[in-house]
Amino acid sequence: MKIKLTFWRVVFVIILILGAWGTVVRFTQGLGAATNLSDQFPWGIWIGFDVLCGVMLAAGGFTLTAAVYILNIKRWHAIVRPTVLTAFLGYVLVCVALMFDLGRPYNIWHPLIMRNPHSVMFEVAYCVMLYTTVLALEFSQIVLEKFKLEKPLKFIRGALIPLVIVGVILSTLHQSSLGTLYLIMPTKLHPFWYSPLLPVFFFLSAIAVGLAMTIFESSISSKVFHRQLELPILQELGRVLYIVLWVYFVLRLEDLVNRGEMHSIFVPGYEMYFFWLEILLALIAPMILLSIRSVRNSPGGLYLSAVLVVLGFITNRLNVSITGIESWSGLHYVPKWTEYSITAAIIAVGFALFGLAVKYLPIFPEEKEHGTVATHESAVEPASVFVANAGN
Amino acid sequence: MSKAILYDATLCIDCKQCEAACAKQNNLPYDDKIAAEEVQSAHKFTVVLNKNDKYMRRLCMHCDEPACVSVCPVGALQKTALGPVTYDAHKCMGCRYCMAACPFGQPKYEWGSLNPKIQKCIMCPDRVAAGLPTACAEACPTGATKFGDRDALIQEARDRIRQNPNNYLPHIYGVEEVGGTSTLLLSSAAFEQFGLPSPKSLPSDPLPMYTYRVLSRIPDFVPLGGIFLGGVWWITHRREEVAAAESAETEEKHNGGAR
Numbered sequence: 001m002k003i004k005l006t007f008w009r010v011v012f013v014i015i016l017i018l019g020a021w022g023t024v025v026r027f028t029q030g031l032g033a034a035t036n037l038s039d040q041f042p043w044g045i046w047i048g049f050d051v052l053c054g055v056m057l058a059a060g061g062f063t064l065t066a067a068v069y070i071l072n073i074k075r076w077h078a079i080v081r082p083t084v085l086t087a088f089l090g091y092v093l094v095c096v097a098l099m100f101d102l103g104r105p106y107n108i109w110h111p112l113i114m115r116n117p118h119s120v121m122f123e124v125a126y127c128v129m130l131y132t133t134v135l136a137l138e139f140s141q142i143v144l145e146k147f148k149l150e151k152p153l154k155f156i157r158g159a160l161i162p163l164v165i166v167g168v169i170l171s172t173l174h175q176s177s178l179g180t181l182y183l184i185m186p187t188k189l190h191p192f193w194y195s196p197l198l199p200v201f202f203f204l205s206a207i208a209v210g211l212a213m214t215i216f217e218s219s220i221s222s223k224v225f226h227r228q229l230e231l232p233i234l235q236e237l238g239r240v241l242y243i244v245l246w247v248y249f250v251l252r253l254e255d256l257v258n259r260g261e262m263h264s265i266f267v268p269g270y271e272m273y274f275f276w277l278e279i280l281l282a283l284i285a286p287m288i289l290l291s292i293r294s295v296r297n298s299p300g301g302l303y304l305s306a307v308l309v310v311l312g313f314i315t316n317r318l319n320v321s322i323t324g325i326e327s328w329s330g331l332h333y334v335p336k337w338t339e340y341s342i343t344a345a346i347i348a349v350g351f352a353l354f355g356l357a358v359k360y361l362p363i364f365p366e367e368k369e370h371g372t373v374a375t376h377e378s379a380v381e382p383a384s385v386f387v388a389n390a391g392n
Numbered sequence: 393m394s395k396a397i398l399y400d401a402t403l404c405i406d407c408k409q410c411e412a413a414c415a416k417q418n419n420l421p422y423d424d425k426i427a428a429e430e431v432q433s434a435h436k437f438t439v440v441l442n443k444n445d446k447y448m449r450r451l452c453m454h455c456d457e458p459a460c461v462s463v464c465p466v467g468a469l470q471k472t473a474l475g476p477v478t479y480d481a482h483k484c485m486g487c488r489y490c491m492a493a494c495p496f497g498q499p500k501y502e503w504g505s506l507n508p509k510i511q512k513c514i515m516c517p518d519r520v521a522a523g524l525p526t527a528c529a530e531a532c533p534t535g536a537t538k539f540g541d542r543d544a545l546i547q548e549a550r551d552r553i554r555q556n557p558n559n560y561l562p563h564i565y566g567v568e569e570v571g572g573t574s575t576l577l578l579s580s581a582a583f584e585q586f587g588l589p590s591p592k593s594l595p596s597d598p599l600p601m602y603t604y605r606v607l608s609r610i611p612d613f614v615p616l617g618g619i620f621l622g623g624v625w626w627i628t629h630r631r632e633e634v635a636a637a638e639s640a641e642t643e644e645k646h647n648g649g650a651r
Contacts, residue, residue, distance in 0.1 A: 032503030039433065039500045042491035070621050072628035103486020103501070103508040107466075110485050114466035120603050121489045122465035123610065165621045169614055176606075183602040184459050184493045187593050199606055325492075 012348055019345020022338035026100055034100075034338040040329040045339050048321030050097035050346060052178055053314050054090055055128070056202075059210035060217070061087025061135060062171035069164045076233050081142060081363045082221060083214050085354065088135040093350050095132065100342055120180045127174030134167040142361050175206040182320055190324035192265065192275045195255050198320075204248045205282070205313045211241040215306035219299065225358060229299055238302045241309065242290040249283050274315070274323045282312020394574065395475040395520055396542035396566075397451070397529060398549055401579040402559050403536035404447040406440050413531035414438045417516055434500045434511040438528060441586050446579075448586035449537065451528075452477060452498045452513035453566060454574035457598030460490035460499055468510070475542065475574035476515035484510060495570060495589055495599060515574065542574060549578055563591055571598030 003009070026034035037044050060083040067073045068080050099105040111125045137156060144153040156163075179202030182189050195201070215234050222229040256262055265275060286305040295301030326332055357363055408427055415422035420435050432439050438451040454477045461469045461477060468483035469490055486508055490499045502508040516526040524530070525539035532538075538545065546567055553560045565577035569591060577583065584590045 027506070030504050030506050030508065031501075037503070039491065039503075040497065042488040042501065066621075070625045070628070072625075072632060101487075103488065104484060105486070107483075107485035110466045110483060114468075114483050116462075116465055116467040118462045118600060118604060118607065119465045119489070120607060121463060121487060123607065125465055161625060165618055165625070168621055169617045172617065173610060173613070180603055180606045181489070183606065184463055184599050185495075186595060186599070186602060187495045187589055188492075196602075 012352065015341070015344050015348045018337075018341035019348070022341040022345070023100075025338050026342065031101075031103060034336065034342075036334060036336045036339070038331070040331055041325070041333045043321060043325075044333060045318075045322070045335045045343060046097055046101035048318050049314070050101070050343055051094055052317040052321055054094040054097060055175065055178060056206050056209050056313060056317060057213055057310070058087040058090025058094070059171065059175060059206035060214040061090075061138075061210070062131075062168050062175075063207050063210035064214060065138070065164045066168045069161060070168065075236070078230055078365050079214060079218055079233055082217060082358075084135065084138050085142075085357055085363055086213065086217055088132075088139045089350050089353050089357075091128065091132040091135055093346050094128065097343070097346055120177050120184070124174050124177050124181070127170045127177065131167060131170040131174065134163055134170065137163055138167070142363065146361050171206075172203060176200065176203040178202050179320075185325075188325055188328040189320065190271050190327060191259065191261055192271055193316075193320045193324040195259065197251065197255050200251065201248065201255075204244060204251070205316060208241060208244045208248060208282075208309055209313045211237050211244065212306040212309035215241070215302050216310060219303045219306070221358070221364070224355075225364070227364060231299060234299070234302050235297050238290060238296050238305065241305070242287065242296070245283060245287050245290070245309070249287065252283075271319075271323060271327065274319050278312055278315040278319055280312070281308050281315055286312070394456075394473070394542045395515075395539065396545050396574045396576055397454075397515065397526060398538045398540070398545040398576045399449045399451075399578070400536050400538070400549075400552065401447050401449070401577070401581070402556075403534045404440065404449065405534055405536070406442055406447050407533060408440055409531040409533060410449065410528035410537055411436070411438055411440060413527040414513070417519075417527035418514075432498070432500060434502045434509075437500075437511065437513040443581065443585050446581035446585075448577070448579060448581070448583070448588070450586065450588075451575060452515070453496050453569075454513075454515055455570055455598070456572040456574065457570075457600050459493040459495060459570070459599040462600035462603065463489045463493040465489070472517060474517070474520050476517040476520055477512075477574075478514045478517050479510055479512070481509045493599070495594060497587075542576075545576055549576060552578065565591060568596045569594045571596065 022034065031037060035044055035046070064076065064080050064083040068076050098108065102108060111122055111129075116122050138160070141153055141156045141160075144156065176199035179198035179200075182194065182198055183196070186194055215237050218230055218234055221227060256265065265272060286308040289295050289301055289305045289308070292301070295305070322333060411427060412422050414420075414437050415426070415435075418437060420437075426436060429436055430439060430441060432450055438449060441448045441450060454471075454475055456471070458469070458471055458477050461471050464484075465487065466483045466485060468480045469477060470480070471477050488499075488501060488510075490510060491497075491501060499510045499512045501510060516524075519526060526537075529537045529539035538548075540548075546564060549564045553562060553564070559580055561579055561582070563583075565579070565583055565588065566573040566575055569589075577588075582590075
């Protein structure tokens with residue numbers, strides 16, 4: 001096999017080399033040399049981006065499986081597999097990122113036998129561990145299909161609905177709990193972001209980002225893998241996204257009013273700029289775009305809205321974990337190059353694994369027409385049989 | 393009975409004997425260079441700060457309901473019945489949530505180590521258990537740092553303020569802050585200028601309450617969520633079966649009006 005030298009492959013290799021270099025620094029010299037973290041600022045982008053955003057960006061998995069298997073929206077089935085793949089890769093990479101951030105990564109298994117149920121981190125650890133297992137099982141049917149292992153395949157398909165239900169519960173718990181993590185810091189986190197509703201905000205925004213990521217990832221896939229765009233599905237996802245954004249917007253506004261922060265969000269300052277950047281990207285811009293019917297129905301409009309929502313809520317997570325803590329800590333945290341390079345390498349590996357999976361595994365339905373027809377034909381069959389059919 | 397450390401800044405002479413005794417007790421290096429360091433760190437659990445000849449000692453507050461203990465996923469940090477908040481490095485996985493959660497910024501980290509530990513004042517738990525005062529209290533030549541029963545020390549602090557109201561701020565730092573602490577501070581100068589959170593900014597609720605309110609709902613949420621999702625699944629699929637059966641019937645009758 002001959003490997004062609006393309007621009008993106010060169011970029012990929014450079015990112016991997018820098019990431020490997022960063023990894024060497026991290027594991028030979030410690031966190032102090034590999035990060036700009038300090039006693040005043042113990043959590044940086046490996047927590048704020050790699051973990052908080054990583055888990056959020058993988059939320060499409062539980063959103064889509066809930067919609068397709070629980071709410072029985074079969075029209076959306078064609079995009080379940082790539083979404084589950086994204087989620088599975090996302091969670092695996094979050095765990096990889098944790099191995100960099102934990103000071104004693106070889107003790108990562110400790111929560112299994114040393115339990116403190118009062119700790120949000122303990123709960124998140126269990127949920128992430130169990131949900132990654134659920135995703136692995138959901139994903140395993142694709143691999144089993146590929147290798148035609150009928151017996152375990154039948155077993156997984158039979159257990160699919162309970163698996164999906166468990167996955168949705170676990171996701172609801174830990175997506176919201178990543179917000180709960182910050183409830184213990186009422187004196188540290190800036191009042192723009194500290195709210196008793198943090199868990200609710202984290203959960204709702206995870207759903208919004210899950211939908212947006214699905215739109216984003218389908219749009220990219222259709223270009224990269226030269227597939228026909230699943231436009232009718234994306235239009236529906238866009239409408240649901242629009243509603244979720246409204247719910248989030250109203251709650252967020254109500255919360256700011258209740259906590260008496262309405263005046264301070266108009267007083268210029270460091271936090272104020274980042275607050276408005278987040279609100280503009282995550283809410284105002286995409287909500288205006290999605291409110292226009294022609295934009296909401298066009299591939300480009302949907303894509304742009306989805307990208308804005310994703311960027312906006314990434315800003316939100318970074319605001320909660322970094323911007324909002326800076327004034328308490330009394331210093332300005334700028335990540336070191338190693339923090340960037342390792343993060344970039346993890347993302348790059350994620351993209352590469354996605355590409356490999358699409359190449360070697362039955363991720364996408366073979367033909368769009370077939371997929372749609374199958375949806376109608378199998379409408380009568382029990383869900384588990386349907387699941388088996390529609391991915392083919 | 394719960395023990396406590398009372399530090400009275402008006403009696404302090406900035407001799408740093410407490411720093412030296414603390415270092416010795418915890419097998420940490422201590423020399424003139426370290427004595428000059430005006431920050432707490434992984435190798436300096438306590439520090440005497442000097443702002444315009446007003447002194448303040450910083451050390452772990454040993455909260456009655458510590459945020460660090462509640463957030464530690466593996467229970468490496470523990471609040472002992474006598475008062476000290478202790479740390480077991482063998483359990484720790486280095487997530488640093490304790491550092492992020494502590495309202496006083498007390499847990500410090502060995503950033504340069506490949507096997508890093510959390511470091512902070514642990515209130516000499518072995519000495520305390522043996523009925524001895526902490527090393528710092530024993531070393532203090534003026535009685536500025538005093539070790540004893542918490543209730544008795546609070547009473548004594550109140551008496552000191554009452555007898556010399558002009559010498560003190562009318563506040564014992566640690567009686568109510570975040571639900572009470574086992575380190576109590578008296579001062580004539582504002583606590584904030586020594587990096588302590590202002591007493592007004594700290595809630596009198598213990599911080600673990602803030603997360604517990606949410607976490608305590610999980611045991612109910614899991615079964616209810618399961619039943620709810622299972623119910624929705626049943627309804628959506630049942631509806632579909634019924635619709636399918638109906639349309640099959642309709643077809644059999646060759647009759648379009650049945651729907």
